[in-house]
Amino acid sequence: MSWSSLIPATSFMPIQATEIAKEVDLLYAFLIIASLVSFVILIGGMTWFLIKFKRTSLDQKSAYITHNNFAEFLWSFIPLVIMMGIFYWGMVIFEKLRTPPEDVAAEIHVTAEQWAWTYRYANGKEFYSSANDPMIIPAGKATKLILTSKDVIHSFYVPAFRTKQDAVPGKLTQLWFEPKQPGEYIVFCTEYCGTKHSGMMIKIKAIPSEEYAAWYHAEKKGADTPADLGKTLFAQKACASCHSIDGSRVVGPTMKGLFGSERKFTDGTKTKADENYLRESILVSSAKIVETYPAAMPLFQGQLSDEDVANLIEYIKSIK
Amino acid sequence: MSSAHTKTEHGHADHNYLNHGSGIWSWMTTLDHKRIGLMYFATVATLFLIGGFFALGIRLHLAKFGAEPLLDPDTYNKFMTFHGAIMVFMVIIPGIPAFLGNFVLPIQLGAKDVAFPRLNLASYYIFIAGAAIAASSMIFNQVDTGWTFYTPYSTAKTSNGVILLVLGAFTMGFSSILTGLNFIVTTHKLRAPGMTMDRIPLMIWALYSTSIIQILATPILAITLLLIGAEKTLGVGIFDPDLGGDPVLFQHFFWFYSHPAVYIMILPAMGVISELITAFSKKTIFGYRAIAYSSVAIAAVSFLVWGHHMFVSGQSTIAGIVFSIITMFVGVPTAIKLFNWISTMYRGTVTFEAPMLFALGFMFLFTIGGLTGVFLASTGMDVHFHDTYFVVAHFHYVMVGGTLMALMGGILYWFPKMFGRMTSDLGGRISWVLIFTGFNVTFFPQFVLGAMGMPRRYFDYLPEYTNLNQISTVGSWLIGLGFLVGLITIIHGIFKGEKATDNPWGAKTLEWQTSSPPPHENFINTPTVTAGPYDFR
Numbered sequence: 001m002s003w004s005s006l007i008p009a010t011s012f013m014p015i016q017a018t019e020i021a022k023e024v025d026l027l028y029a030f031l032i033i034a035s036l037v038s039f040v041i042l043i044g045g046m047t048w049f050l051i052k053f054k055r056t057s058l059d060q061k062s063a064y065i066t067h068n069n070f071a072e073f074l075w076s077f078i079p080l081v082i083m084m085g086i087f088y089w090g091m092v093i094f095e096k097l098r099t100p101p102e103d104v105a106a107e108i109h110v111t112a113e114q115w116a117w118t119y120r121y122a123n124g125k126e127f128y129s130s131a132n133d134p135m136i137i138p139a140g141k142a143t144k145l146i147l148t149s150k151d152v153i154h155s156f157y158v159p160a161f162r163t164k165q166d167a168v169p170g171k172l173t174q175l176w177f178e179p180k181q182p183g184e185y186i187v188f189c190t191e192y193c194g195t196k197h198s199g200m201m202i203k204i205k206a207i208p209s210e211e212y213a214a215w216y217h218a219e220k221k222g223a224d225t226p227a228d229l230g231k232t233l234f235a236q237k238a239c240a241s242c243h244s245i246d247g248s249r250v251v252g253p254t255m256k257g258l259f260g261s262e263r264k265f266t267d268g269t270k271t272k273a274d275e276n277y278l279r280e281s282i283l284v285s286s287a288k289i290v291e292t293y294p295a296a297m298p299l300f301q302g303q304l305s306d307e308d309v310a311n312l313i314e315y316i317k318s319i320k
Numbered sequence: 321m322s323s324a325h326t327k328t329e330h331g332h333a334d335h336n337y338l339n340h341g342s343g344i345w346s347w348m349t350t351l352d353h354k355r356i357g358l359m360y361f362a363t364v365a366t367l368f369l370i371g372g373f374f375a376l377g378i379r380l381h382l383a384k385f386g387a388e389p390l391l392d393p394d395t396y397n398k399f400m401t402f403h404g405a406i407m408v409f410m411v412i413i414p415g416i417p418a419f420l421g422n423f424v425l426p427i428q429l430g431a432k433d434v435a436f437p438r439l440n441l442a443s444y445y446i447f448i449a450g451a452a453i454a455a456s457s458m459i460f461n462q463v464d465t466g467w468t469f470y471t472p473y474s475t476a477k478t479s480n481g482v483i484l485l486v487l488g489a490f491t492m493g494f495s496s497i498l499t500g501l502n503f504i505v506t507t508h509k510l511r512a513p514g515m516t517m518d519r520i521p522l523m524i525w526a527l528y529s530t531s532i533i534q535i536l537a538t539p540i541l542a543i544t545l546l547l548i549g550a551e552k553t554l555g556v557g558i559f560d561p562d563l564g565g566d567p568v569l570f571q572h573f574f575w576f577y578s579h580p581a582v583y584i585m586i587l588p589a590m591g592v593i594s595e596l597i598t599a600f601s602k603k604t605i606f607g608y609r610a611i612a613y614s615s616v617a618i619a620a621v622s623f624l625v626w627g628h629h630m631f632v633s634g635q636s637t638i639a640g641i642v643f644s645i646i647t648m649f650v651g652v653p654t655a656i657k658l659f660n661w662i663s664t665m666y667r668g669t670v671t672f673e674a675p676m677l678f679a680l681g682f683m684f685l686f687t688i689g690g691l692t693g694v695f696l697a698s699t700g701m702d703v704h705f706h707d708t709y710f711v712v713a714h715f716h717y718v719m720v721g722g723t724l725m726a727l728m729g730g731i732l733y734w735f736p737k738m739f740g741r742m743t744s745d746l747g748g749r750i751s752w753v754l755i756f757t758g759f760n761v762t763f764f765p766q767f768v769l770g771a772m773g774m775p776r777r778y779f780d781y782l783p784e785y786t787n788l789n790q791i792s793t794v795g796s797w798l799i800g801l802g803f804l805v806g807l808i809t810i811i812h813g814i815f816k817g818e819k820a821t822d823n824p825w826g827a828k829t830l831e832w833q834t835s836s837p838p839p840h841e842n843f844i845n846t847p848t849v850t851a852g853p854y855d856f857r
Contacts, residue, residue, distance in 0.1 A: 009768075009771070012768045012771040012772050013771050013772070014772065014773050023700075024700060024701065024703075024704055027698065027700060027701055028695075028701060028704075028771075031694065031695050031698070031701065034694075035691040035692070035694070035695075038687075038691055039687055039688070039691060042658055042659075042662065042683075042687050043683065043684055043687055045662050046662045046665065046680070046683060049662065049665040049666050049668075049670070050665060050670055050672075050680070053601070053665060053666065053667060053668050053669060053670050054669075054670050054671075054672075055602070055669035055670055055671045056669075060602075060669040061669070062601065062602045062603035062604075062667065062668045062669050062856055063603065063666075063667035063668070064603075064604060064856070064857050065603075065604070065606060065663075065666070065667065066604055066606070066607075066608065067606060067607045067608070067609070067610070068606075068607075068663075071659075071663070072607055072610055072656070072659075072660075075655060075656065075659040076652055076655070076656055079651055079652055079655040080649075080652050083648035083649070083651050083652070083694065084645075084648065086648065086694060086697075086698050087644055087645050087648045087697070087698065089698070089700070090644060090697075090698030090699045090700040090701055090702075091641050091644065091699055091700065092700065093699070093700025093701075094631075094637065094640060094641065094644075094699035094700040094703065095637065096700075097700060097703055098637045098640075099637075114477070151472070151476070151477060152470075152472050152473040152476070152477050153470060153472070153473070153567060155632065155707060157707070157773075157775065159704070159772070159773030162703065162704040163703055163704070164632050164703055164704075164706060164707075165632050165634070166632055166633050166634050168561075168567055168568060168633070168634050169472060169561045169562075169567060170561020170562070170565075170566070170567065171561070171566075171567075171568070171634055173634040186773075186782075188773070188775045189775070190706070190707035190708065190775040190776075191470070191707060192465075192466050192468075192470065192473070192776075192777045193473060194397070194464070194473060194477060194478070195393045195394055195397065195464070196393060197397075197777060197778065197779070198393075198775070198777075198778035198779045198780045198781065199779075199780065284564075301564060
């Protein structure tokens with residue numbers, strides 16, 4: 001129990017299923033208090049003046065006051081300081097919401113389409129949400145989602161986790177969460193996507209992590225895991241002629257340990273190799289050229305499906 | 321202007337702009353800014369009724385009173401789209417500038433008309449043409465994209481009606497640009513002798529800042545809308561990921577216009593409020609310069625905050641943080657205005673006629689709208705609230721609670737000048753009570769719905785949201801009734817209202833120094849200005 005539970009408005013928030021949800025609600029409680037105080041100062045002050053300075057006779061004279069530099073400085077400066085505080089507080093939470101931890105217990109590729117979600121696990125287990133399968137995740141451990149969409153923009157919103165992220169066609173976005181307790185949590189689509197926008201709902205089912213491990217390994221895997229499929233594709237497309245998998249230097253950078261490493265480019269910029277970087281480098285290799293390497297790779301845009309790309313990424317991730 | 325030496329004589333009481341030329345043709349071809357303002361009034365009021373019809377339909381459906389849903393999902397999405405598109409592009413954006421601005425700006429400046437009267441009339445017809453094109457999409461090929469037209473939904477997955485609607489918005493954009501241009505030139509070139517830039521009324525400062533946004537931002541919307549048309553008909557691949565485009569790019573373009581557009585909606589409202597507060601407090605406005613410059617500051621910053629609509633769009637975290645901090649800066653000039661208005665009442669002699677009630681209603685609702693805006697500007701908080709009913713409540717508090725309250729207040733305030741008659745004060749007060757109460761009943765529960773997690777643009781929702789939705793719907797009827805009473809009050813005032821004196825409120829700005837209604841060219845003799853605009857001594 002913290003002071004924030006004294007603020008009635010926080011009781012309207014959904015259950016706090018994650019640590020971050022608690023932090024968001026604390027900021028929310030603070031904003032409610034700050035707003036109430038500001039409202040009372042502004043509207044209370046106004047009401048007081050209205051009563052006190054109500055015109056009572058026709059020949060009444062108003063005071064002649066044009067401005068007051070000190071007052072005006074104060075009511076510009078104080079709000080500015082408060083706003084900067086709120087900005088900073090929000091930023092701290094935002095960075096936590098946006099930065100998945102280094103090791104995640106489950107990584108799920110989520111593909112949105114009108115009006116369903118498909119989720120695919122690293123071992124090839126795949127579910128289509130209209131079959132009413134919840135998304136199974138481990139409780140007490142971090143899960144990372146890699147989101148994309150087949151058609152229009154959708155958005156993956158879990159009120160209980162206070163987080164959401166758009167799923168954008170042609171792009172990979174990510175989202176992570178760590179529910180503390182086992183339970184079922186609603187997922188809404190929050191980016192308008194057409195007729196059945198409001199019907200695009202799924203459930204996340206968090207189960208104890210031992211149970212999750214058993215579930216994950218129990219049933220027959222898909223014929224091939226995404227990484228297996230990616231390996232086959234890697235061979236078919238002759239990627240190995242330019243990219244080694246053992247760390248040796250060929251024409252292009254090696255795949256070994258590539259994922260998550262820092263890449264430096266010929267234009268001097270740097271980035272961490274995440275899913276989106278890999279996707280871009282596979283489809284439009286000329287976008288970012290790694291230092292000391294030639295711009296030699298052909299463009300695969302239009303030749304690989306989103307699923308092919310996702311499989312390749314999973315394969316590259318597996319080359320450690 | 322009490323201390324101003326204004327050599328205006330009353331026009332012949334029987335000769336004014338309303339009877340200067342008669343017959344429908346004299347109105348349709350008029351170059352008089354006052355008549356053009358009134359034509360905008362009639363047009364915008366009609367469109368407002370249509371937009372309001374869709375709003376009531378949406379709310380009635382969401383109340384789920386019957387066992388069967390009132391609308392099917394497609395119809396609901398179309399209602400939602402037309403409600404938003406009509407209210408934004410055809411009511412709130414043109415409402416105050418094109419109608420009240422057109423009527424008031426030249427008179428307040430002591431000018432005979434706007435700088436380019438023919439262009440002004442052309443703006444009106446361009447607006448009509450745009451509205452007609454947009455409205456034709458209601459008949460031929462209905463649209464269900466929402467007023468934001470996000471790609472690739474709008475380009476790949478829905479009917480070609482989108483092209484009509486965006487073409488209409490594109491056309492209306494020209495009207496907006498031309499009106500803005502006209503106001504800027506008028507403000508610079510046609511001020512009465514003695515009226516320096518620091519003696520122009522605050523309504524003019526607000527319209528001036530708005531005009532700058534209109535001419536700088538509207539072309540971006542025009543280009544964006546053309547690109548949608550091109551994408552849809554020619555498949556150019558700017559936004560389509562299958563062709564190498566970026567759907568999020570559309571959002572950048574769209575909000576680069578549409579965020580500043582929020583200030584096209586609210587700045588003129590702030591101008592109206594500045595006029596009303598000082599007139600009904602019978603006191604010089606507090607901090608004239610601060611209010612004037614804060615309008616310009618809001619206009620400037622408005623161009624740098626569009627990304628706060630996109631915190632969860634896939635835009636980078638650092639971009640989100642930068643847009644968040646800049647957005648916070650908007651809070652400062654806004655707070656300055658609120659404090660200045662309240663200080664204006666301090667040691668004034670305040671009266672509470674209907675226009676003042678609307679101004680006070682504006683203060684109340686806009687304060688809530690502004691404070692909840694801070695919630696949304698804060699990145700960590702916005703992730704939860706983004707695209708929920710919290711946002712719906714927030715922007716209705718700002719746009720409806722702000723702009724429409726100011727518009728109603730402004731109409732009732734300048735009504736005697738427009739028609740030479742008074743509206744019934746009682747009618748105005750009843751209208752205010754209904755709108756103000758109804759507004760809070762409708763939209764306050766939506767903050768709670770948003771906190772609970774109910775997403776916006778939903779045809780259907782979880783059972784736990786039902787009660788609040790029903791309360792909200794009942795509130796919407798009160799608003800509807802309130803505007804109906806307002807409309808009756810206005811129509812009654814036009815035909816049966818008491819005769820108005822030249823300056824019924826005892827206000828100080830120039831428009832009150834000429835007769836009610838003013839003569840064709842506003843003043844018999846050009847006024848000379850010797851002091852600031854609100855010299856209540």
